[in-house]
Amino acid sequence: MNLLSKNKYILIFLVLLLSHYIYPLIIFNEIIINPHDKLEIDTVYSYITSQIYKGNFDSINYFLSGEIKWYYLERLFFPINILNIFLSDKVFFFTEEILQKSLSYFSFYLLAKSLKVPKLESALGGLVYASILDIYSASSFFIYIMPYVLYLLVNKNNLKIKHYIILVLIGLNSSFAQDIFALFLLIPLSYFFTKKNKNFNFNFLIFFTIFISLLLVNLHLIFGTLFSDIATHRDNLIIRGSFSNSILETFKEIFLIVNFKDISYFFILPLGITYLIVLGLSAASKEKKIKNILYFFILVIFLLILGGSTFIELFFIGPLEILNGINFRRINRVIPLFMTILLIYNLLSIKMTSIKILIYTLSIISALSLQLNVPMKETLRTFLKPAAIDELKKVFYDYNFSKVPDILFHSNNYFTEKGNGKYETNKTFDKYYRFDDYKYIKNIVKESRVLSVDLDPMVAVMNNIKVIDGYHNIYPNDYKIKFRKIISRELDKNEELKKYYDNWGNRVYAFYNDKDNLLLDFVAAKKIGADYVISSFAIKNKNLEIICSGCNNSKKLFLYKIF
Structure with missing residues (x-):
């Protein structure tokens, strides 16, 4: 004592x-x-x-079409x-x-x-x-x-x-x-x-x-x-x-x-x-x-x-x-x-x-604020109703912070029970890497390479799937140039993304602006090694063939073959 x-x-x-x-x-x-x-x-x-x-x-x-060197x-x-x-x-x-x-x-x-x-x-x-x-x-x-x-x-x-x-x-x-x-x-x-x-x-x-x-x-x-x-x-x-x-x-x-x-x-x-x-x-x-x-x-x-x-x-x-x-x-x-x-x-x-x-x-x-930053945000996403979340986003976007207490302290904005099925956090180790879902994908693509759209491409690597995209602090510059062809039209429509990729570019991602009007060049993706596309939403493109929709019974997982 x-x-x-x-x-x-x-x-x-x-x-x-x-x-x-x-x-x-x-x-x-x-x-x-x-x-x-x-x-x-x-x-x-x-x-x-x-x-x-x-x-x-x-x-x-597994990384970037095999172009990452061991000494990186x-x-x-x-x-x-x-x-x-x-x-x-x-x-x-x-x-x-x-x-x-x-x-x-x-x-x-x-x-x-x-x-x-x-x-x-x-x-x-x-x-x-x-x-x-x-x-x-x-x-x-x-x-x-x-x-x-x-x-x-x-x-x-x-x-x-x-x-x-x-x-x-x-x-x-x-x-x-x-x-x-x-x-x-x-x-x-x-x-x-x-x-x-x-x-x-x-x-x-x-x-x-x-x-x-x-x-x-x-x-x-x-x-x-x-x-x-x-x-x-x-x-x-x-x-x-x-x-x-x-x-x-x-x-x-x-x-x-x-x-x-x-x-x-x-x-x-x-x-x-x-x-x-x-x-x-x-x-x-x-x-x-x-x-x-x-x-x-x-x-x-x-x-x-x-x-x-x-x-x-x-x-x-x-x-x-x-x-x-x-x-x-x-x-x-x-x-x-x-x-x-x-x-x-x-x-x-x-x-x-x-x-x-x-x-x-x-x-x-x-x-305490720093320690609870992410857990508290996930709590809000779990218990706040979708309409309240949308309203909260709008308040922040409009800098109208005085309305924040009205939203957070209004009982009608919350679900009354936990586990209502409205939202499930993906910010845990297992749920972020989605081992079961990607095991299903791995059984289909085998040793082929994939491009990820609206999904973290490094999750695929964590599941032993070869990729052409990713997040790297150092990689060959000629690969950055080759990958840019995939996203060039998307970058032209977004000056902020263009500035990030051209001036920095650690994230070699399939950046896009509008999922209903994708301007990604999947043929260019195939030229640098991708045979498949994994996406969180349905894609309509003449160069893609659907392999599975809602793969492994996951609503936000789609697999396409590039041809």
């Missing part, structure tokens, strides 16, 4: 962190997942990697993948996710405690930091354990074997492209917290231990892309804009200003308000440490703006041209750490009780 009392804050905030799992288990008897990146790409790449580990080297050819698999040599040999894909997914949440929570708590922060604020900081990271959907581990690295940089004058093992594992499970900038910035950040007797030589030892490990595990990707004669789509990415546009995008990123027409905005809004208050308090603070951290944060923001503007390209001449494809805005990986540190320091320095209570409340609301 004494142990529970001593650690009550840790346990309370840990339960709040796990509300992401607890709430949907109570409501749906299942865990709800945000498919963005996690299910759309990360899990599928982990699956293919596990297949390679098990000896199925041909599995990489960024996580190929991550040690965490070894677990996927022994665990099912679903168990591995949740093991990795819970491990990441736990590491981020406890590593920040450890850092805060080492900075003489009381248990309450340390645990609160851990909750906020771990919750913010849900926005970033990082596929590597560095961002989750970054506070622990800072803890070592600040507190350790010598390292034990266990520390070296941990540092090596951190590096071996991290991404060079996503994490290298944050790693560099931790060194100067640590100077604001170190004691007078600190031996800074050990800081560089910590840095190089992670850096060398990070470099080794990413060598295949670095050398494979640098020395290959195959140009990738990243060589032609337009990832930077004007200096003024970069300032605007950075401002929107810091204060989490997203699409106002999406209900998700209201779940992110509390954190944006918290950020604004914390930065305002930091600017007004007389605490030297808070001021110094704020000044350094402003420098980081300037680097973020610079990295997102075309101005930086002036330096990429001659041999440095290879840096053009690097997204320097990955510097943003340190923002959650900066903001959470400023949050707890301001909590300790504020004298006014009312402001303290406000920040405590906002911090907890922010964390």
